[in-house]
Amino acid sequence: MGLFDRHAGLLEAYRDVRTTGYDPFQIRMERVLSPTEAIINGRKMLLVGTNNYFGLTFDPSCMEAAIEAIRAEGTGTTGSRIANGSYSEHVALEREIAEFYGKKHCMVFTTGYQANLGLISTLAGEGDQLLIDADSHASIYDACKMTQAEVVRFKHNDPSSLEARLRRLGDRPGNRVVVLEGIYSMLGDSAPLREFIDVCKKYGAYVIVDEAHSLGALGDNGRGLCESAGVLDDCHFIVGTFSKTLGAIGGYCVSDDPDFDILRVTVRSYMFTASLPPSIVASVRQALKVVKARPELRTQLWANVATLYEGLAAKGFKLGPEHGPVVGVHLPDRMTAIGFWRAMLDAGIYVNVAVPPATPNGVSLLRCSVCAVHTREQLEHMIEVMTGIGRQLGVLDDRTLRVVGGAR
Amino acid sequence: MIVETDGMTDTLERARVSGQSRGEVIREICRHLAPFQTGERPITGDTVIAKDLTIDSLAIMDMVMELEDHFDISIPMNVVAEIHTVDQLADTIQKLCARR
Ligand SMILES: Cc1ncc(COP(=O)(O)O)c(C=O)c1O
DSSP states (O other): OOTTGGGHHHHHHHHHHHTTSSOGGGOOEEEEEETTEEEETTEEEEEOOSOOTTOGGGOHHHHHHHHHHHHHHOSOOOSOHHHHOOOHHHHHHHHHHHHHHTOSEEEEESOHHHHHHHHHHHHSOTTOEEEEETTOOHHHHHHHHHOSSEEEEEOTTOHHHHHHHHHHHTTOSSOEEEEEESBOTTTOOBOOHHHHHHHHHHTTOEEEEEOTTTTTTSSTTSOOHHHHTTOGGGOSEEEEESSSTTSSOOEEEEEOOTTGGGGGGTOHHHHTSOOOOHHHHHHHHHHHHHHHHOTHHHHHHHHHHHHHHHHHHHTTOOBOSSOOSEEEEEESSHHHHHHHHHHHHHTTEEOEEEOTTSSGGGOEEEEEEOOTTOOHHHHHHHHHHHHHHHHHTTSSOHHHHHHHHHHO | OOOOOOOHHHHHHHHHHTTOOHHHHHHHHHHHHGGGOOTTOOOOTTOBHHHHSSOOHHHHHHHHHHHHHHHTOOOOHHHHHHOOBHHHHHHHHHHHHHTO
């Protein structure tokens, strides 16, 4: 068997995808103009698929901070923190994130993927039981491949399914570690966190919550679902990323556990990779200040979510179950999803296409992510374009449209 | 690893006592796999789940979750990874039911 034979199925699916003429996995942004616009294939596109929830990638204060840091400290750290030492700014960033959450400790990673991979596989070790949501992000699944713990999945966003699995463990020895996400990345739905926490408390389980898509978006201070659900103190570990709302790259974990710092010499994805460069640390520190200082960005984000979600729903599109910064549009199958995605690109709008095996329950989706700085006009234009394509492709039947029209 | 390599006949005996006959377990598995059957070939104990059927790895894990709830057992992912055939899946289920 050749090295690539085992990928035969995937190769075939990939070939299918490329028959549309564009390759969604190799889109080239020729020039990024702003958080909401870029030049792709020689023309200006509206970006609605970048996870840039607050539009901070072009925030002048964050950009200035990064530039200044490069001038002061150079372009990179050229090594890991345990080998080459930490820069003062790494330590300051960790202190600021810990303060932001009101937690005692914080550890910063080079990506959110590495944070999940290293933490989850290290925290749950031999003899422990790791319980994960069925729709968990790839970084969580990959941690499950590395851990010595026993791993069991429970049904997505279903506290009773988690409870059944904790109950079945009975009095077997071992720590129970439960992994949840604040907002799920494909359909934008959030976890029923309070109910999950109740179950975890009942069975004495530790809780890790990944706030990758909810940092900034949820909670009065933007701390995420843990804050909006009022369970910050009950979440033993909160993980997140700098690559979405904070507009840079990197990951973090906060906790009140007194022995937390031992993770710095046990988590391999922290120990054996280079630390974040000064420019990134500086822009993230500034972005965190912006998140605190400008709660109106959160208000704008949710207003934009409502515009897009309600607009698409009114036209008859089948969407994810609730408003979220990610709006997932269900399409009947892979080829329709890819055709729809391509038609949108032709119409000047960039979104993500998500097809099996990257999606839960084999669904095919257009994955749109909303930005606080999208204008209402941009989003209304997008709804109009999508409605046109939806009719052309037979995804929206004309009856739906007439009913909606008649109701006006 | 939760699955021990103790005598299979002994385990099957216990499974029977706890009320999950081989037939019931196989029937339940086949009920979940039927939509993924290809061509004329029937699903048997020897069917290699990931290869002989059109089911992908994610759908296999989802099926396992349904089976877990039906039989009120948990089958850890590392155990699932070692299971290839319908018979092996049934063995695991019976074994776990027996120690419930
Ligand atoms: C839920 C979730 N966790 C973690 C990550 C990884 O984040 P990063 O981009 O920082 O590696 C992502 C991003 O794709 C995500 O969606």
